[in-house]
Amino acid sequence: MAITQDIVATYRGPGAVMRRLLSRGPREDRALAILMAGCLLVFVSQWPPLARQAHMEGQELNPLLGGALLAWVMIAPLIFYALAALSHLVARLLGGKGSFFGARLALFWALLAASPLILLTGLLAGFIGPGPGPQTVELATLLLFLWFWLGGLREAERAPA
DSSP: OOHHHHHHHHHHHHHHHHHHHHHHHOHHHHHHHHHHHHHHHHHHHHHHHHHHHHHHHTTHHHHHHHHHHHIIIHHHHHHHHHHHHHHHHHHTTTTOOOOOOHHHHHHHHHHHHHHHHHHHHHHHHHHSSHHHHHHHHHHHHHHHHHHHHHHHHHHHHHHHO
16 A cells, blocks of 8 residues: 555554554564654654744744754654654553564654644644644644554554564
């Protein structure tokens, strides 16, 4: 199934998509590609708010974009790997039977699957600025990300790998 179809299917039920992704076998290259695509899309979502900030404050845009690039493409993946390992250890304490790979895939896929709303959040923050509208979408995006992550993690921790 195409990745876009998997993203849409995740909105209906993250567990079924995670089962399908896990059935393809543990391939770290695929997990890393999913993570990097998600981080790259989050970086792209930062462009409108950073452009707004540069315009409003009279700053140069390029250093702001450089900082966001460093944060989302270099540092965030390391944090996501650590967070996935921590989530697997917590799940193991709660009776999980999965693997570190399954926990990584669940977190990385949740980020990529939530990226359409993350991009929408960036657009709203860039064009509207701070306010209740963008904050509502940010909250909805966070809740959706958590639903995807926890639903995928639950499925990943069910099946031994």
